[in-house]
Amino acid sequence: MSSSIPMTELVVSMAPQSTVHSVTYDLLRTLELTTVFGNPGSTEQPFLQEFPDDFTYVLALQEASVIAMADAFAQVTRRPALVNVHSSAGLGNSLGNLVAAYHGNTPLILTSGQQHREMVIGDPYLGNREATTMPKPWVKWSYEPARAEDVPNAFMRAYALALQPPAGPVYLSIPLDDWKRPLAGPARLRTVSRRALPDEQRLRHFADRISASSRPALVFGPEVDRSGGWHAAIALAEKLRAAVYGAPLLDRASFPEDHPLFGGPLGISIKAISDRLAGHDLVVVIGGEAFRYYPYVSGDYLPAGTDLLQITANPEVAAAARMGDSLLGDTKTAIDRLLELVADGAARNTPTPMARPRRLPPTPSRPLTPAEVYASLSKARPLDAVIVNESTSTMAQQIEWLPTVNPGSFFATASGGIGWGTPAAVGVALADRESGVSRPVIGLIGDGSFQYSVQAIWTAAQHKLPIAYVVMRNNEYSILKSFAELEETPGVPGLDLPGIDIASVARGFGCHAVDVDTTEDLEREFTQALTADSTTVIVVSTQPQKAAL
Known part of the structure; x- marks a missing residue:
């Protein structure tokens, strides 16, 4: 007599296979690199696929703004920031503010996608020709992994190099097909020193x-x-x-x-x-x-x-x-x-402090002088406010009327290039929010500087960042006119900026924006902006200021 034994169907639950993508994201999570600043392109999408819920993607509308936001974010959080831009075109757009990050010793890990490895030999469309050469000399290290399996280790080395003194940006070019390659994990984790003792x-x-x-x-x-x-x-x-x-x-x-x-x-x-x-x-x-x-x-x-x-x-x-x-x-x-x-210096004569004449016109000016603008702002500025300054011709007046009094509360470009300040204010505000810090963020921006990275205020509006931008509109590149006088180069073209409706542009990007031309209006709008829960752009008509050179 034969009997049949029923077969039980066995269902085996298999864990998903690790890939370069999953191992790298686990490493980034461990290193607290969970905020990604970027503007995505086609060769970056394999890195960004199935973006984890515990990561934050900060979109900026142009790569120079991406870098400046990440730069200020890293400076405030005091840890590296992760940046992702598009191949050669996006990397090229980012270079101006990458110079500032290099001179500012900011630890950035800058990444971009490379075309598929099988296609690179044929110089394909959107390939990054000589990818590791392009960002030099403004990075400490520039690398494209020889194998897909090396991607996590490349991130670990990039993190170490970005942090070690002198801190600074590093760059990784990663072929788009690397991310799906199988890879046993986890990545090797290392720690590094951030300080070197003096002799x-x-x-x-x-x-x-x-x-x-x-x-x-x-x-x-x-x-x-x-x-x-x-x-x-x-x-x-x-x-x-x-x-x-x-x-x-x-x-x-x-x-x-x-x-x-x-x-x-x-x-x-x-x-x-x-x-x-x-x-x-x-x-x-x-x-x-x-x-x-x-x-x-x-x-x-x-x-x-x-x-x-x-x-x-x-x-x-x-x-x-x-x-x-x-x-x-x-x-x-x-x-x-x-x-x-050092020995106590009590016997030395007391140095003379900075002279602060703080002279204002006897009656209000039309348009206002920079001193009148800063005097008005000084009445309402909280002492814990952070200032991001890119009004290059008026920095002497800012020190006179709005002196920096607390650590970590003044930021400016380290390179001299303009277009850093507007997005940098976004980076400061995002870092404060992540750190649980509540303090006003004030962007003091010239009208010429504002145009270089005006799209950054869209990111500020999207994140509802309480930034008060004060844009001083003198309708010219005032700092360049000062240099032209110093260098005895009369007749330089392109130094006037008529016909820009800055407030309308700002409203188009989603910000509250107003034009003011009196100290009373400026004080009222600035006071309201300091307590607003969104981004405000105050455009104030000012007289050109000869820079202190």
Whole structure:
């Protein structure tokens, strides 16, 4: 007698196979690289497919704005930011603001898609010819993985290089077919140091020279604020009773500009800086270049009888100095150690603080002067506000009326190129929101600068970011007219900007926008903008301002 045994159908649940895409996203998640700034193209879509719910994609409408948003975001969060742009065309658009990120030592991981590996040999449409060469010299490392399997390790190396001092942007070009390749995970995770200690013996030598100085001057560069050394810098200046000057063409303020020891901006030409330092026997530059010069006005690099010491985390900055002795090392660590080593300077004469004449016209002007604009803003600005400045011809008036008084609260382009400030304000506001910080973000932008990256305000509006943009409309490239006068080049074309309805453009991008031409209207609209839950663009008619060169 035969019997049949019923067969039970076995259902085996198989975990999905790991791929380059899944392993890389797990690594990015572990590294807290879950915010992606970008403008997608066809070769980037395999990277962005099935975008995880725990990641955030910040869309900007042009790649230069993408970079500037990520730059400011990384500066505020103090960790690397991930950027994704399109092949050679998008990468090309991004280069102007990539220069700023490089000079600002901002840790960015910039990625773009490459065409399918099988097609690259034939120079296909939208292929990135010599992909690793294109972003140089404005990245610390530029790489296209030799194998798809190397993509996660390339991200790990990029992260390490972006963070290690001097921090800065790195670039990865990734063929679009790499993302679906099978790959066993997880990726190898590493940690790296973010600080390098200064040489103790040389630091002691510097401390002895500072202690022996009869009238020292301190210049705190942007590295001080970036490294968290703001309060230590105040303590050092007060212990030494030393004058403190604003670093030339600063992109981060590193000392309170209302402090009694603050002597004002140093200047931006060889002659101006040398003249400003006359009478000091020693200048100590900490965390910055010695010096950023522009334009060329001949003079002595230092006054006779003045020595210079420089402390920086950046070997290139140290090597480029035209005078003085340098020391490499983390700036905050160096300041903390100098506080212990230098002698008290109580016997020194108290330096003269910055003069603030704060002169205003006897009656309101039409159009307003920049001083009147800043005076009005100063009445309503909260002390915890952060300023992003790209009104290049009026920065002296901003320091006079709206001094930076807190760490991490002033940002400007580190490269001198315009079009950074408007999207950078977006990056600051996004970083504050992610960090749970509530403070007003103020964008002080010239009308010429605003046009370079006006599309960035669309991103601000979409994210309902409470940014107050104050656009000073003088209908010209005022800074360039100042340079034309200095350089004795009359008749330069293209320096006037008539006929731009900035408020209408801003409304078209989804922002609340108003035109104002009186101080009363400006104060009212600015006060309302500071407490709004969306982006405001205030366009104020102003007189051209000759820049302090």
